[in-house]
Amino acid sequence: MQRDTHNQATHKRLAQHEVEKWENDRAYWEEKLPIMALLSQFFTLTPIFQNKIATASTDGRHIYFNPSYSASLSIEARRFLHAHLIWHCVAGHLTAPLVENPKHWHLACDHEVNTLLLELGIELPMDALIFPVCLGRSAFDVYRWLAGHPNTSTEITIDIHPAALWTHLADIQPSPGLPNLWRRRAHLIARESPALPDKVAKFCESR
Helix, strand or coil: CHHHHHHHHHHHHHHHHHHHHHHHHHHHHHHHCHHHHHHHCCCEEEECCCCCCCCEEECCCEEEECHHHHHCCCHHHHHHHHHHHHHHHHCCCCCCCCCCCHHHHHHHHHHHHHHHHHHHCCCCCCCCCCCHHHCCCCHHHHHHHHCCCCCHHHCCCCCCCHHHHHHCCCCCCCCCCHHHHHHHHHHHHHHHCCCCCHHHHHHHHCC
16 A cells, blocks of 8 residues: 555656646747647646556647656657647547558658648657658548558557547547537638748648
8 A cells, every 4th residue: 555655656746747848848839939839728738647548649638648758758859749749630630531551540640740840840859750752742642652651560650649549548538529629720820820831821721
């Protein structure tokens, strides 16, 4: 019992420490990249100690992250992950089409998001997933291209795809209204954010 209490206290301290780091990202973006600070405010930062959440994910309202994993990240890698999760929502990835290969769909969505982050000037880790020959192509196009990829087993995703989160957390259920809400937000930032790069603005308009 004493050991369990100690472990719980340790977990709580680590979780709080990591939440503070993610909050600091918001403060950083407020100064350096206001569009990211605006988008991040729509999420509740939710640390979660569960083996099924080894990295991070989002349901469109919360950003779920494993504090132990978060603690292993550099500042740049954490900010990248933070932004990556947010833009999954902007890009319309809260739901997924019925595809034959869910892993390929996740890879295609990650590529789509990461190319947007590049346009926004967000630093990507060296191992960030991008297929250079597919720059500028939609997730659907990349998914089709991946059908001929020689070996996707070496490609790593850093998160749990939002549309698959419910398979990891039993109490998480997809919300039918959230994709439309994020579509409206994408249209809004395309109109109201003059500093948004043209390619990103056009992408948001197309949601």
